[in-house]
Amino acid sequence: MIKLENSLNFAIQLDKKDCLSNYRNLFHIPKDIHNKDLIYFCGNSLGLQPKSTKSFIDKEIKDWANLGVKDGVMQKIHGLNITAILQMKWRTLSEQNH
Numbered sequence: 001m002i003k004l005e006n007s008l009n010f011a012i013q014l015d016k017k018d019c020l021s022n023y024r025n026l027f028h029i030p031k032d033i034h035n036k037d038l039i040y041f042c043g044n045s046l047g048l049q050p051k052s053t054k055s056f057i058d059k060e061i062k063d064w065a066n067l068g069v070k071d072g073v074m075q076k077i078h079g080l081n082i083t084a085i086l087q088m089k090w091r092t093l094s095e096q097n098h
Contacts, residue, residue: 026050 027048030038
């Protein structure tokens, strides 16, 4: 078991051994007026913004503009063609009622 120490040097050593530390580079870290990383503690938020967010949002906005709701947004749930699924369900219901 590790003997904990209350020192900056100990914290730096732990950070160097942290196998998850590279994930930090995947997020935008707010800066202070001196361009130093801020320590971010906000429990009532989405957290730090992943750097990949903009590309995902841009793609959705582009699809919405180019495809509209019917052909674009509504068909994108888990890659399924929602229109075709709904048409099959309606056909099944219709056949059951005749």
